[in-house]
Amino acid sequence: MRVFLTLIISLFTISIYAQMSTLRGRLEDNQGGAIAYANVVLYNTSDSSLFKVGVSDENGIFELQGLEAGTYYLEASYLGFDDFRKPDIRVDGTQQIDIGVLVLTPSAIELAQATVTSSRVLVEIKPDRTIFNVEGTINSAGSDAISLLRKAPNVTVDNNDNINVLGRAGVLLYVDGKRLPLGGQDLSNYLQNLPAEQIDRIEIITNPGSKYEAEGNAGIIDIRLKRDKNLGANGSVNTTYSQGQYHRANLTGSANYRNKSVNAFGTGSVGNGAGFNKMLFESYQNNLVQHEINNHKNDWRNYNYRLGADFFLAKNHTIGFLAGGGDNISDNTSYNRITLALEATPDNIDSILVANNTADNSRTQQTYNLNYRFDNAQGRSLNVDLDYGSYKNRSVRFQPNRYYDASEQVLLTEIINSFDTPTDIDIYTFTVDYEEELWKGKLGAGAKLSQVISDNTFLFFDEINGLPVQNNRSSNEFTYNEKVYAGYINYARGLGEKWNFSIGLRAEQTDATGDLRAFLPELQEPPVELNYLSWFPNAGLTWQPAPKHTLSLNGGRRINRPDYNVLNPFNNQISQLSYEKGNPFLRPEIVNNLELGYTLSYRYNFKLAYSRTTDQITRLIAPDDVDPRAGFITWANLAEQTIYSFNVSAPVQILKNWSAYFNAGISHLDNQANYGEGAVVDVQALTYNIYQQHTFTLPAGFTGEISGYYSGPGVWGGVFEYESSWSLDLGLQRKFLKDRLNVRVSVSDIFYETGWDGFSDFNGLYAEGGGRWDSRRASLSLGYRFGNENVKSRKRTTGIESEAGRVGGE
Secondary structure (H helix, E strand, C coil): CHHHHHHHHHHHHHHCCCCCEEEEEEEECCCCCECCCCEEEEEECCCCCEEEEEECCCCCEEEEEEECCEEEEEEEECCCECCEEEEEEEECCCCEEEEEEEECCECCCCCCCCCCCCEEEEEEEECCEEEEECCCCHHHCCCEHHHHHHHCCCEEECCCCCEEECCECCCEEEECCEECCCCHHHHHHHHHCCEHHHEEEEEEECCCCCCCCCECCCCEEEEEECCCCCCEEEEEEEEEEEECCCEEEEEEEEEEEECCCEEEEEEEEEEEEEEEEEEEEEEEECCEEEEEEEEEEEEEEEEEEEEEEEEEEECCEEEEEEEEEEEEEEEEEEEEEEEEEECCCCCCEEEEEEEEEEEEEEEEEEEEEEEEEEECCCCCEEEEEEEEEEEEEEEEEEEEEEEECCCCCCEEEEEEEEEECCEEEEEEEEEEEEEEEECCEEEEEEEEEEEEEEEEEEEEEEEECCEEEECCCCCEEEEEEEEEEEEEEEEEEEECCCEEEEEEEEEEEEEEEEEEEECCHHHCCCCEEEEEEEEEEEEEEEEEEECCEEEEEEEEEEEECCCHHHHCCCCEEEECCEEECCCCCCCCEEEEEEEEEEEECCCEEEEEEEEEEEEEEEEEEEECCCCCCCEEEEEEEEEEEEEEEEEEEEEEEEECCEEEEEEEEEEEEEEEEECCCCCEEEEEEEEEEEEEEEEEECHHHEEEEEEEEEECCEEECCCEEECCEEEEEEEEEEEECCCCEEEEEEEECCCCCCCEEEEEEECCEEEEEEEEECCCEEEEEEEEEEECCCCCCCEEEEEEEEHHHCCCCC
């Protein structure tokens, strides 16, 4: 209660300073549709000097804050419409002015005679997020979500497909603003089966405000899928075929109908293909040396769909629903081979273990959303969401473990196991958000109730006389039930012409139970219960000392809770001597983040960040306590992780027909932990990465693209230190039939350098190795758009801009 009282008193105190006016309005076309992302510019009437720049949001609403007393005129523009001018806007420096609805008239140019397009840059820098616009980039053809994330600003993806932002682990993944309740391999499989052709943009929020749930130490990545907002009936169809060592193909279609009363839309896709992953390891433990080969192949086929509608009940009221689902079926085969020898005589092989695994997997998901929104276009809004998601994973694996002599000709021992591991996840969410203009700024408040139920069954079978017999000592059922009750309040406003601030506080009560049910009474353990209340403050300050210079300072506190993937303690083995297991005693990790940003000329962006995490949840490689030959991967809490990072992003117009975008980052990581008995983590690493994309306007209507990245050495998990890697992609694009047909060809990872190499040294186990996957591919993509084109879509160019820089930037 004291925290809330302090917050309210602070807000009242700040409100007495810098009394300035606010100007807002709404842009519409002549059919009443909102005009999103239009430029809004305010000029001084006395000398026509530019005073303030803004952009309309997705609902066509714009707001210009910090206006001094005077007389102004406003201009609004959007390609495809005549420029709009409103003169004689008188401001006394204290009032909030609503100039209502401004109607823009479609341009009189006939579309048959001229095609009007506007540019949507590759990367946008906004006050609270970085937006990676991937729709239409040539080298995204034939790609998937996990591959796009490898190219995104401030993002890195490790060899286990764990995602890091600004060097920090613990990212929360959203799709269309809804959290994905998946983790580990389940999340990786979902992202690998989400075609790039369905993705419009990726939003990277490194320091989310109190409106967002506090989960996710490194922030939030929100993958936004395509959704046509043009009036009338519109649609598109896209097909892609790519070939590496194995093929991939998908067919995607979308349709949309929108008028003044309803917006109905749908998308669907089908695909199939195959991929591989090859890993080599050399391990030293307990005076033994092992050489391990892991070769995996995955054949898959999938489909997914999204159907929804928004009903505009009245001018200020909208109700909508959205349903989505999909299914992925895969057949996996893997070859695991381990040679065993004494470290003193490594060439004298004692025995060889070969495990040829096969698995049949299926993953089915269904999600539903019901939404109500009220917006009076004068600063007051109410948004209510009800969500339900169902995720069902099924996996049946067969694993013969065969030990041979050194010649690999004589079978010494055979141990055959099989596994049946179904998982059911249900997630329920209720969210309400309210915003109101108050004290020359905007006050927001809301609440969220969520429940995640995960039922996991792990059945282990020994094959005896050709028949599978359940091993109750190695089988279990694990249920994880998590309830989070959250509420928040935030406030933002301008302090004069040059300063803006935001402040927020979020409270989350977590009640979670992990219940391990063993099949043998002596193995039964009491449930692990987590009950705690956490507070998450955040604040931000922006200063614009001159029109082309902006400084921002943001800080916040976040949490990362362990989920079902890392809590289940039973062994999931690749072979008898190589397995992974969870840790039911993991604690939530807490991180404090601080970021300082600078934007020059609305285009060049610099960010210095600091984070300190206590109880960091990380992966460790360790020797088995019983079998001196075996090793495993598990999860543990580090005592502390500290990261300093610096990131630069910039567009460069090299020549008239040659533009480029560069993103570079460097970070220093320090991992510390002491688990006793010599199990110490003391790892520091300086890592860096560079991504660049070059776009060329070529003769005969062709567009070329060269993109690539270089990632320096670093650390994955707690102790695995990896070497550098890089990739280079080429692409070519040409449009036909008045730009309705888009043809793209691309080649990714031409020199096949995307793989990884590194080593780990922890608790008596030293391991070094590397891996490769099917990253070198050639792709062909054909896309066709049809329907009403009265509201034009945007053509992408390489570049970057801040929200304030859509007009007036160089």
